[in-house]
Amino acid sequence: MVQYQTERLNSAFAALSDTTRRGVLEQLGRADASITDLAVKFDMTLTGMKKHVGVLEQAGLVTTQKVGRVRTCRLGPRRLEEETAWIERYRQLWAARFDRLDDVVEELKQQELRDKRNAR
Amino acid sequence: MNASEESEPARMKNTTVERKSDREMVVTRTFDAPARLVFEAWTKPELFMKWWVPKSSAMTLRSCDMDIRTGGKYRLVFGADAAHQMEFFGRYIEVTPPSRIVWTNDEGEEGGAVTTVTLEEKGGRTLLVMHDLYPSKEALDASLAAGSNTDALPETFDQLDEVLATLASKGS
Numbered sequence: 147m148v149q150y151q152t153e154r155l156n157s158a159f160a161a162l163s164d165t166t167r168r169g170v171l172e173q174l175g176r177a178d179a180s181i182t183d184l185a186v187k188f189d190m191t192l193t194g195m196k197k198h199v200g201v202l203e204q205a206g207l208v209t210t211q212k213v214g215r216v217r218t219c220r221l222g223p224r225r226l227e228e229e230t231a232w233i234e235r236y237r238q239l240w241a242a243r244f245d246r247l248d249d250v251v252e253e254l255k256q257q258e259l260r261d262k263r264n265a266r
Numbered sequence: 267m268n269a270s271e272e273s274e275p276a277r278m279k280n281t282t283v284e285r286k287s288d289r290e291m292v293v294t295r296t297f298d299a300p301a302r303l304v305f306e307a308w309t310k311p312e313l314f315m316k317w318w319v320p321k322s323s324a325m326t327l328r329s330c331d332m333d334i335r336t337g338g339k340y341r342l343v344f345g346a347d348a349a350h351q352m353e354f355f356g357r358y359i360e361v362t363p364p365s366r367i368v369w370t371n372d373e374g375e376e377g378g379a380v381t382t383v384t385l386e387e388k389g390g391r392t393l394l395v396m397h398d399l400y401p402s403k404e405a406l407d408a409s410l411a412a413g414s415n416t417d418a419l420p421e422t423f424d425q426l427d428e429v430l431a432t433l434a435s436k437g438s
Contacts, residue, residue, distance in 0.1 A: 162411055168408060171407075172404045172408070175407070229407075229410070232410040232411060233283055233285060233410065236283055236410065237283040240281050240283065241281035244295045244394075245279070246316065246317035247307055247317040248297060248298075249316075249317070250313050250316050250317050251297050251299045251303050251304055251307050252298075252299070254299070254303045254306060254307060254313075255303055258303070
């Protein structure tokens with residue numbers, strides 16, 4: 147179970163670490179596309195694009211479906227969860243920052259009060 | 267004790283994040299202090315360095331140059347050492363004490379976001395609103411993805427450490 151989670155996490159990070167693959171995700175966010183469309187758009191060979199899509203598919207970020215001779219790619223079920231997770235991650239970063247800013251501001255406030263008392 | 271007394275401090279310390287549109291992120295937080303003190307903590311480098319890098323983060327702020335005035339520039343350098351450093355830099359478009367700071371984020375290859383921080387004081391408290399406007403939906407998506415990618419790494423390593431520890435204890 148732990149092993150499985152780690153693999154899943156690693157595959158998602160690996161999938162997102164590549165500029166082309168992030169570009170493919172953005173592209174599929176606008177519209178579904180065939181592997182041929184994507185290869186043309188990103189100026190790559192069909193084989194190269196197949197590899198990228200394979201990595202995204204394995205990470206659960208993209209699903210593909212073959213109809214006749216055309217394989218269509220669309221965003222996988224994890225796409226929305228990913229965005230929610232990204233936003234939560236972002237919120238945590240800012241909440242942590244602002245908790246510390248709160249401490250710094252509180253120190254300034256106390257300092258001011260002390261200075262006022264001393265001036266009297 | 268009534269419910270409003272209980273929820274007041276909790277609501278104040280609450281940091282909210284909302285994706286307002288394809289190109290905008292908005293973060294808010296209320297501080298129990300006048301705006302000038304929040305402004306001071308944001309604009310004095312020695313104070314800014316105390317809070318910008320959260321303790322939970324593995325990042326270290328190596329240097330922090332801030333020429334805080336309209337038209338001034340800033341440069342933040344993060345990283346464990348010179349070989350693994352990351353720079354964030356840009357220009358202050360507007361600095362109006364104690365209520366408004368606007369800056370560009372120029373480290374990206376394409377146009378970066380413009381960040382606007384406003385401080386609104388009411389009854390001795392200050393509502394801070396941080397608004398990021400990205401040049402495109404794709405730029406915001408990529409930034410969120412990249413942020414989660416780099417920021418999550420230390421935690422990923424922690425999780426990996428746990429896994430390794432579990433495996434090691436089982437093996438012995």
